[in-house]
Amino acid sequence: MGKSAFTGLMDEVQGQVGAHLEDAGFHRLGRTYNRLLESGLVQVVNFQMGQYLSDEPPKVSRRPARFGTFTVNLGIFMPEVDQVWNYRRYHRLSGAPPFLLESDCVIRGRLGSLIPPYVDRWWDLGGDIDVISREVWRLLHKYGCPFLEGLSSHEAVLEAWRNGATSRQARWFGAPARVIVAIMLAGRGDLETACLLLQDEYHERKAGGLTTQFILERAALLGIPGSSFDPEIKG
16 A cells, blocks of 8 residues: 555544544644643644655565554643753744644653553554544543643643652653753742752763753753852853
8 A cells, every 4th residue: 555545544544533632622733733721831642654764665675664554642842841942943933833743842752652551552554444543532532631631730740750750741751851840940930959950960961971061051041050060160
């Protein structure tokens, strides 16, 4: 089955599942849906089709591919975090993008990671489309939507992080999670805790031989000088 045929089948699945999302207040652009919450956060649902991993047809390529399948991505977009996390883009656009992609979210993951046994999950578009659509909506409604609702406010996000490894939600935080939380806390005036979190992240990266420039840049944007957690840094 060719690419255009699979695209048409994906359109059918999206049409059935997307109707439920739109009834719930989501707005669509392409394969992605956004819902703006009163808290200012944006919930994101995305349908991702498997692609060739080379220019060769699937039967010729030696590399595994997911051509003819799709998965569902979920995300939480946080404007206050984005303007520091992606500050170059934020200032270039004079704000956040008008429509958010799952890749714009600092909290994101796959629907399959919420469903026992918590593994990546892809659906084969070669099956019965009506059956597939019903299953995807059932799982999205049972696992995906409650997950998104559980992170519908800034306080809920902070609480998920405080729960640490005991919270499946916390595992979805983009790396490094401590920087995300530091940005949130700094915005609430808790610069002391924000500084401690950035300090921990800085020294962990330095000890591991990883670049620390990302941490220093975000700390500076929050008004926290790098010298406050590393005396070797001037200023």
